[in-house]
Amino acid sequence: MCPRAAVFFIREVLMARASDQDLKTTPLYQRHLDANGRMVPFGGYSLPVQYSAGIMAEHKWTREQAGLFDVSHMGPSFLTLADPSGDAEADHAAIAAILEPLVCGDIAGLKPGQMRYTLLLNKQGGTIDDLMVGRSPLHPGSLYIVVNAGTKENDFGVIAAAAGNRARLQRADDGALLALQGPEAVNVMAHVLPAAAELGFMQYGSFEWDGNRLVISRSGYTGEDGFEILAKADAGPVLWDALLEDDRVKPVGLGARDSLRLEAGLPLYGHDLDETVSPIEAGLGFAVSKRRREAGDFPGAERILAERSGHLARVRVGLIVEGAPAREGAEILDQTGATIGVITSGGFAPSLGKAIALGFVPPSHSTPGTKLQVVVRNRTQAAEIVQTPFVPHRYLRKPLVS
Amino acid sequence: MTTKFTPDHEYIRVEGFTGVVGITPYAQEALGDIVFVELPEIGKVLKKGDEAAVVESVKAASEIYAPVSGTVTEVNSALSGEPGLINSDPEAGGWIYKIEIADAGEIEGLLDSDAYAELTL
Structure with missing residues (x-):
């Protein structure tokens, strides 16, 4: 028996006891071992691909209850103005002006505590990374930036270089980053930290919990409502335990994280996105903010605007x-x-009981309902273009007027 | 009736001139939830080491090699509807295919249960 398809951790699945040497560990490492996590190398870290329950059960639990993920391998950071003027709006404009030349999103337009999904672009309009950027609800001239694990060294270098001595990039990837995802996540949070349960979708805030400072956002990578929680390393395991005390919460590994995001139609950097793929090609046109589009002042604007017009x-x-x-x-x-x-991500969708995939085709073949074929092990199989997400998103949508 | 093993985690249970092939409990545990099985065609002639079948877990596709040379005589079509049988009952209900053994001598070259157990310690 031998692994064959190009899937990102096949080898690790079969060599489950691969040596952990040279791998970084997260503050939750011992918790994963205690919970019988099957540790695999991922992005330079030793992380659980699954726990005893298995990928299918963990996936379904997240869709029905609440899954707890260790995503401490990712790259949370804070970009803070070196010399704030004290004028909140001017300071935000100044920090936004440092980041905006690198991305296609409207950072200047963020309200305090608001987050936005955006893309770090190269000069050709290809994607260096996809990331979340939030405007601090407390400190004018400060942004919360979360980048991907595999790209963080380069991203941090690019951002720090752009900042020069105007702003300081403070990495926070030595701490614990937890994701609590699923329809019950909000009820669990209401019990553990009621103030955080009040956050709106794509809002974040800083909260005091059990003597620890937590940065919590209403966001995630599963298509479900949920939270991502940044804690100092020593607080991570305490928070992990506190969340797992709730019967609605179970730990979920990277395997289900991938099948959940695939069902949600969310791209995975390094697979569905890379330095050749533009936001328009990736179907992420929404991340090219209106103001930036009109100004045409982002990397690769010429290509991206041409693509947008057809x-x-x-x-x-x-x-x-x-x-x-x-x-x-x-x-x-x-x-x-x-x-x-070509297919760029594919697998089995536990919620649908069938195989799904993301891939790139010419626009002429991209209409939902278009019948195509895929080649699996030198044989063709039927495939059909469908709308994404494959499984509807269930993010929190607060009514405009309550 | 003897059962032999390959270092690639297939078992072959020898019943006269026929071998019943599947993957070991260790292998199914390592692969996780099996979601799809590609069975060989009945009548297919396999040489030892040929790709005979493919099992897919949520994350990965894995080839099942022929532990010995021979001809496929029967496949476990129950796996098409219920691939998870490989997880729940790898050594009985989760068998994959039967092979008419071409050369009984090849059986001798495989691992016995003790040698296989040592490999997966």
């Missing part, structure tokens, strides 16, 4: 695949058998 060679789509899962790298064919694209 000059697009490929676009990210969702596919339902009949039969065996089509994994990353599988070719996409049209009905005549001509190769038209």
Whole structure:
């Protein structure tokens, strides 16, 4: 038996007892071992791909109750103005002006405590990373920035270089970053830290809990309502235990994190996004904010604006695949058998009981309902373009008027 | 009736001239939830080490190699509807295919249960 498809941790799945040497550990490492987590190398860290329950059960639990994830490998950080003037709006404008030349999102327009998903772009309009940027609710001239694990060294370098001596980038990836995701997440949070349960979708705040300072956002990567919680390293395990005391919460590993995000139609950097893929190709046009679009003042604006007006060679789509899962790298064919694209993420969707995938095809073949084929182990299988998300998002939507 | 093992975690249970092939409890545990099984065609002639079947977990696809040379005589079609049988009952209900053994001598070259157990310690 031998692993074969290009999936990001196949080898690790089969070599579950791979040596942990040279791998970093998170503050929750001992908790994972105690919970029988199957530790695998991921992004330079030793992290659990699953616990005893297994990926399917953990996935379904997150959709029905609340899953607790250790995402401490990611890159939380704070970018803070070196010499704030004391004028809140002017200081926010100044810090936004440092980050905006690197990204396509409207950072200046963020309200205190508001977060936005945006993309760090290269000069060609390709994606260096996708990230979350929030405006501090407390400190004018400070941004909360969370980048991906595999790209964080480069990202932090790019941001720090842009900041020069105008702002200081303070990494917070030596702490614990927990994600609590699922329909019961808010009820669990209401019990543990009621003030944080009041956060709106894509809002964050700083909270005092059990003598610890926590940075909590109403966000996630599963398509469910939930929270991401940054704590100091020593507070991480205490918080982990406190959340797991609630029967509605179970620990969930990286395997289910990937199947959940895939069902939610969310791209994974390094797979569905890379330095060649633009936000428009990736179907992330919403992340190119209106003000930035009108100003055309972001990296690769010429290409991205042309693509937006229809000059697009490929676009990210969702596919339902009949039969065996089509994994990353599988070719996409049209009905005549001509190769038209490639799968960039694929797997089994536990919520749907069938194989789903993300991939790139020409816009002419991207309409939902289009019948295509995928090549799995040198044989073709039927596939159909469908709308994403595959499983509807259930983020918190607060009514405008309550 | 003897059961032999490969270092790649297949078992073959020898019943006369026929071998019943599947993956070991250790392998199913390592792979996690099996969601799809690609079965070989009946009548397919396999050489020892050929790819015979593929099992897919949520995350990964893994080839199942032929532990010995021979001809596929039967496949476990129950796995098409219920691939999880490999997880719940790998050595009985979760068998994958039966092979008519071409060369009984190849069986001798496989691991016995003690040698396999040592490998997975």
